[in-house]
Amino acid sequence: MSQISTFSFPTTILYGVGAVKELKAAMEELEIRKPIVITDPPLSKTESFKILTDVLESHGKDYTIFTEVHPNPLDEDVVKALEVYKKESCDGIIGIGGGSPLDTAKALAVLAANGGRLADYDVQQGGGARITETLPPIIGIPTTAGTGSEVGKCAVITSSTEHRKFMVCHPRMVPSRAILDPQLTVTLPAHLTAYTGMDALTHNIESLTAPVFHPLCDAIAVKGIEFVARYLRRAVENPADLEARGHMLLAASMGAIAFQKDLGAAHSLSHALSAVAGVQHGLANAICLIPVMRFNLDVAKDRYALIPPFFGVNSFNMSDQEAAEAAIEEIKKLSQAIGIPGSLREIGIKEEQFDEILDKAYRDPCHLTNAKPCSAADLHELLKEAWRGEDR
Numbered sequence: 001m002s003q004i005s006t007f008s009f010p011t012t013i014l015y016g017v018g019a020v021k022e023l024k025a026a027m028e029e030l031e032i033r034k035p036i037v038i039t040d041p042p043l044s045k046t047e048s049f050k051i052l053t054d055v056l057e058s059h060g061k062d063y064t065i066f067t068e069v070h071p072n073p074l075d076e077d078v079v080k081a082l083e084v085y086k087k088e089s090c091d092g093i094i095g096i097g098g099g100s101p102l103d104t105a106k107a108l109a110v111l112a113a114n115g116g117r118l119a120d121y122d123v124q125q126g127g128g129a130r131i132t133e134t135l136p137p138i139i140g141i142p143t144t145a146g147t148g149s150e151v152g153k154c155a156v157i158t159s160s161t162e163h164r165k166f167m168v169c170h171p172r173m174v175p176s177r178a179i180l181d182p183q184l185t186v187t188l189p190a191h192l193t194a195y196t197g198m199d200a201l202t203h204n205i206e207s208l209t210a211p212v213f214h215p216l217c218d219a220i221a222v223k224g225i226e227f228v229a230r231y232l233r234r235a236v237e238n239p240a241d242l243e244a245r246g247h248m249l250l251a252a253s254m255g256a257i258a259f260q261k262d263l264g265a266a267h268s269l270s271h272a273l274s275a276v277a278g279v280q281h282g283l284a285n286a287i288c289l290i291p292v293m294r295f296n297l298d299v300a301k302d303r304y305a306l307i308p309p310f311f312g313v314n315s316f317n318m319s320d321q322e323a324a325e326a327a328i329e330e331i332k333k334l335s336q337a338i339g340i341p342g343s344l345r346e347i348g349i350k351e352e353q354f355d356e357i358l359d360k361a362y363r364d365p366c367h368l369t370n371a372k373p374c375s376a377a378d379l380h381e382l383l384k385e386a387w388r389g390e391d392r
């Protein structure tokens with residue numbers, strides 16, 4: 001016990017139906033006079049976005065809107081947002097939407113305070129150490145329940161010149177406030193509810209099994225898995241189920257809090273699949289999670305064994321191995337029930353794309369904290385398995 005550990009959960013989370021109305025108080029507490037509201041074009045036309053602007057206007061708040069965020073946000077998007085931020089003399093950032101606007105909001109905060117180019121802060125190039133200035137306050141308002149970016153310290157950005165994803169991470173990038181209002185997620189289409197929900201599940205599972213000492217995150221991850229097991233199917237089948245929507249928002253935030261520990265091989269493959277073939281992040285994770293869980297089974301079975309009761313399976317008389325296998329089976333069933341395709345083949349990935357996917361996956365840092373070491377050859381096997389899929 002000679003090593004000292006640090007555990008920090010800095011975001012104040014406002015949770016519940018109508019929580020978005022607390023935005024005014026949050027802005028005042030953070031001394032935000034004029035925020036830039038970051039979102040993407042589809043979301044800017046939704047009822048959820050109108051609820052937000054109505055709140056701002058009903059309180060007479062000055063604000064500006066930036067909507068030019070790509071589905072996988074580009075470094076160029078952040079540069080454009082910075083121009084607006086400066087021109088409008090903003091002093092705070094509100095990100096509303098899925099992971100893309102929220103990550104853009106956090107990356108904007110880095111550039112606004114530290115200058116330079118986003119690539120300078122690439123975590124793989126030691127960029128975190130270059131984030132030295134205090135960032136403007138960030139408020140994260142998710143309209144999907146997946147990335148949990150509203151409580152996370154990272155932004156995933158795509159380089160517009162190199163066509164690769166890179167991560168910018170720093171504890172200062174964790175938003176000061178997260179507003180989890182289930183009402184803002186009810187218009188999310190069923191397939192996106194399913195994909196983003198499986199992303200949340202993958203965060204919780206990969207962080208629970210990452211070989212990093214963080215018992216607090218472990219406990220949060222277990223509860224996050226339970227919420228996905230109990231509520232994702234309900235949220236997909238009944239979009240207006242506010243109890244299910246709310247618990248999925250919590251599961252997503254809990255997943256992102258838990259992955260302070262880091263993630264695993266499913267995320268390396270998923271990042272590469274998005275960069276090479278534009279596969280939706282949560283969908284890629286959902287398909288890759290099963291082979292990765294099988295790969296990790298021998299070292300992670302004690303933690304996988306916690307999962308079956310969350311799906312209503314009595315594992316009392318099972319060995320860890322049996323319970324872990326039952327967990328994988330239940331996750332496969334959930335995946336199927338919510339309409340996730342069974343293989344990368346089914347979603348149009350070609351074997352000719354493997355080399356490029358593997359090159360990017362191996363250079364992605366997530367697999368470095370996989371439950372067990374994962375070589376380039378292992379990633380190749382996992383990709384092949386995810387491509388083939390399984391009979392179900």
Ligand SMILES: [Fe+2]
Pocket residue numbers: 147199203267281285
């Ligand atoms: Fe993810």
